[in-house]
Amino acid sequence: MAITSANQLELLQTAEAVAREKMIDPGLVIEAMEESLARAAKSRYGAEMDIRVSIDRKTGKATFTRVRTVVADEELENYQAELTVDQAKQYLDDPKVGDTVVDEVPPVEMGRIAAQSAKQVILQKVREAERDRQFEEFKDRVGTIINGQVKREEYGNVIVDVGAGEAILRRNEKIGRESYRPNDRIRCYVKDVRRETRGPQIFLSRTAPEFMAELFKMEVPEIYDGIIEIKAVARDPGSRAKIAVVSYDNSIDPVGACVGMRGSRVQAVVNELQGEKIDIIPWNEDMPTFLVNALQPAEVSKVVLDEDAGKIEVVVPDEQLSLAIGRRGQNVRLASQLTGLDIDILTEEEESARRQAEFAERTKLFMETLDLDEFFAQLLVAEGFTSLEEVAYVELDELLVIEGVDESTAEELQARARDYLEEQARKALEHARELGVQDSLVNFEGLTPRMVEALAEDGILTLDDFATCADWELAGGWTTVNGERVKDEGLLEKFDVGLEEAQNMVMTARIQLGWVDPAELEAEAEELETDEEAEA
Numbered sequence: 001m002a003i004t005s006a007n008q009l010e011l012l013q014t015a016e017a018v019a020r021e022k023m024i025d026p027g028l029v030i031e032a033m034e035e036s037l038a039r040a041a042k043s044r045y046g047a048e049m050d051i052r053v054s055i056d057r058k059t060g061k062a063t064f065t066r067v068r069t070v071v072a073d074e075e076l077e078n079y080q081a082e083l084t085v086d087q088a089k090q091y092l093d094d095p096k097v098g099d100t101v102v103d104e105v106p107p108v109e110m111g112r113i114a115a116q117s118a119k120q121v122i123l124q125k126v127r128e129a130e131r132d133r134q135f136e137e138f139k140d141r142v143g144t145i146i147n148g149q150v151k152r153e154e155y156g157n158v159i160v161d162v163g164a165g166e167a168i169l170r171r172n173e174k175i176g177r178e179s180y181r182p183n184d185r186i187r188c189y190v191k192d193v194r195r196e197t198r199g200p201q202i203f204l205s206r207t208a209p210e211f212m213a214e215l216f217k218m219e220v221p222e223i224y225d226g227i228i229e230i231k232a233v234a235r236d237p238g239s240r241a242k243i244a245v246v247s248y249d250n251s252i253d254p255v256g257a258c259v260g261m262r263g264s265r266v267q268a269v270v271n272e273l274q275g276e277k278i279d280i281i282p283w284n285e286d287m288p289t290f291l292v293n294a295l296q297p298a299e300v301s302k303v304v305l306d307e308d309a310g311k312i313e314v315v316v317p318d319e320q321l322s323l324a325i326g327r328r329g330q331n332v333r334l335a336s337q338l339t340g341l342d343i344d345i346l347t348e349e350e351e352s353a354r355r356q357a358e359f360a361e362r363t364k365l366f367m368e369t370l371d372l373d374e375f376f377a378q379l380l381v382a383e384g385f386t387s388l389e390e391v392a393y394v395e396l397d398e399l400l401v402i403e404g405v406d407e408s409t410a411e412e413l414q415a416r417a418r419d420y421l422e423e424q425a426r427k428a429l430e431h432a433r434e435l436g437v438q439d440s441l442v443n444f445e446g447l448t449p450r451m452v453e454a455l456a457e458d459g460i461l462t463l464d465d466f467a468t469c470a471d472w473e474l475a476g477g478w479t480t481v482n483g484e485r486v487k488d489e490g491l492l493e494k495f496d497v498g499l500e501e502a503q504n505m506v507m508t509a510r511i512q513l514g515w516v517d518p519a520e521l522e523a524e525a526e527e528l529e530t531d532e533e534a535e536a
Contacts, residue, residue, distance in 0.1 A: 014316065015421060023395075030250060033055060034062075035053075037053040037055075038064060038389030045269055047364065047417060050069075050081040051066055051067075052064075052067055062107065064107055065103065066102070066105050067081070067101070067102050067248075068082060068098065068101045068102075068103075069098070070083060070092075070095050071084065072097055073086075074083070085097065095241050106374050128484070134164055134165040135193065135528060137195045138164075141190050142190050143214075145187070145190075145211070145215070146189075147162075147187050147202070148186065148244075149186070150185075151182060152182040155171070160188065168201065169186070169204040169206065170385040175208050175238040175273060175276070176239075178206070188204035188211070189204065189206065189211075189214060189476065190202065190204060207235065207237035209241075210233070212241060212278075213243070217230075219260070222373055223245075223386065227248055228246070228252065228254045229246050229248065232283070232340075234334040234337035236330055236515065237273075238274050238276055239330065240276065240278075240330055240331075240334065241273075241277070241334070242280065242281055243280055244282070244293075244324055244338055245258055252333055254283075255280045259278045266278055266280065268275075281293045288305050289390050290480065291341070294335040295314065295331065298323040300315070300318050300451065301513050302314075302315040311341060312339070312341045313343075314345050316346075318347045338438065345371070359378075361434045362386060363384075366381065366388075369417070370416045371416065379403065381400070389421065391417075393414075396410050396411070424450065425448065429452065432449065432455075432456040435457065436456070437452055437461045437462075440463035441456075441460070441461065444466065445507050445510075446501075454492060463513060465510065467515060468505060469491075469506055471503040473490065473493050474492060474496055474502040475499040475502040477499070
């Protein structure tokens with residue numbers, strides 16, 4: 001088939017038809033045709049030639065040209081696609097390196113093989129354009145709900161027709177033992193869209209907490225309008241879920257609005273989620289109050305929050321323990337997900353036993369170190385004293401409020417506590433010196449002799465060693481292993497050194513050693529502050 005003998009308008013008509021069918025730009029189809037014709041021409045004139053084809057967008061006429069680039073004499077390698085400055089003078093008036101010489105060449109005859117190759121190029125280009133269009137269409141739909149039709153199921157994964165392409169609902173993103181048949185209608189959450197070599201991959205989910213949040217947004221106009229906000233969602237897909245909501249309008253009850261008249265709104269969500277039971281909880285800025293709400297329907301007697309550890313301790317009546325924990329730990333697990341805290345649940349009896357043990361331990365400490373009788377030691381503990389440091393360095397007035405303690409007795413108590421602490425410090429420093437600790441560490445501000453001893457026992461003997469420590473190594477922290485938070489004991493944690501204090505000490509050590517420039521730190525802090533202000 002010769003291009004010259006073909007109906008030139010047929011090219012444009014074909015491009016329009018393909019573009020309409022695939023919903024892509026006709027220009028992309030014409031570019032694919034130009035590339036395929038150029039490839040066919042190269043097979044006729046020679047692969048080393050730079051043959052280009054241009055199709056007129058109005059007439060459909062295809063123009064074949066040969067392009068040669070002007071190069072320096074010593075750089076001439078491809079005689080078919082390059083020429084020297086002297087050779088170019090017969091074509092150009094004042095040729096320079098980098099100029100191009102364009103000659104029109106006769107159209108080629110399209111043999112059967114060349115035509116087949118051209119068809120493959122066009123199909124490939126059309127497929128790429130179609131994939132790009134799909135990606136551009138769906139990348140902005142991440143985080144939204146999409147309706148589709150089930151096409152087939154492959155190894156437990158459901159392939160869903162979403163109109164302009166296919167999406168995949170993986171087996172682990174389905175609720176419980178959901179099963180679908182071809183042509184079933186399905187509603188899913190668009191979790192991710194990735195550009196891959198085989199085309200855009202659209203990943204769906206029905207187990208994501210965000211899916212439930214989006215369903216509520218569809219059912220509750222107040223959420224869509226921003227009057228009510230969903231602050232947190234925790235799900236055990238197909239079984240039970242908790243959702244925390246807050247209202248920015250005092251006249252609107254967030255829980256009642258989400259439940260709806262006779263439960264109509266929440267029931268619509270429950271039906272979509274295969275009967276998943278949903279607890280709607282009022283959100284509260286006060287974390288202990290929020291947790292009490294989150295553990296419903298169980299009643300809570302007391303809550304103790306440890307913000308540094310990210311843990312919260314909940315005390316419940318003995319008969320409420322099973323209800324608070326829930327079947328297979330479901331209730332407490334969902335409450336933990338909702339609050340973002342580790343939750344320890346104790347019964348009132350267990351908490352009482354623990355408090356008694358702590359009381360006895362502190363009483364024993366004061367009896368042994370301050371040479372007190374049991375009654376006097378118990379008085380100190382009952383007044384809230386937990387350590388020798390508190391007794392030694394507290395204001396004298398705080399000791400005088402204890403029944404039976406006059407000024408001389410209080411001074412004697414403090415003297416005994418200080419003497420004991422000084423002796424402990426002396427022994428600790430002596431032991432640290434035996435382990436090889438250097439003066440650079442001993443004299444570092446902020447470290448007590450007992451801290452130095454603890455560091456030396458772990459092999460940290462110099463200020464250089466100390467400066468290489470991470471803050472969490474000193475203050476301790478938490479690591480998530482297999483979905484569970486595991487405690488990392490800090491070297492100085494028993495001395496009540498927090499993460500921020502550890503960061504400051506390590507940074508001070510690095511500045512003293514000249515590892516860090518304070519001016520650079522100051523500039524970084526100012527830049528961070530500027531960025532935060534800009535975001536706000």
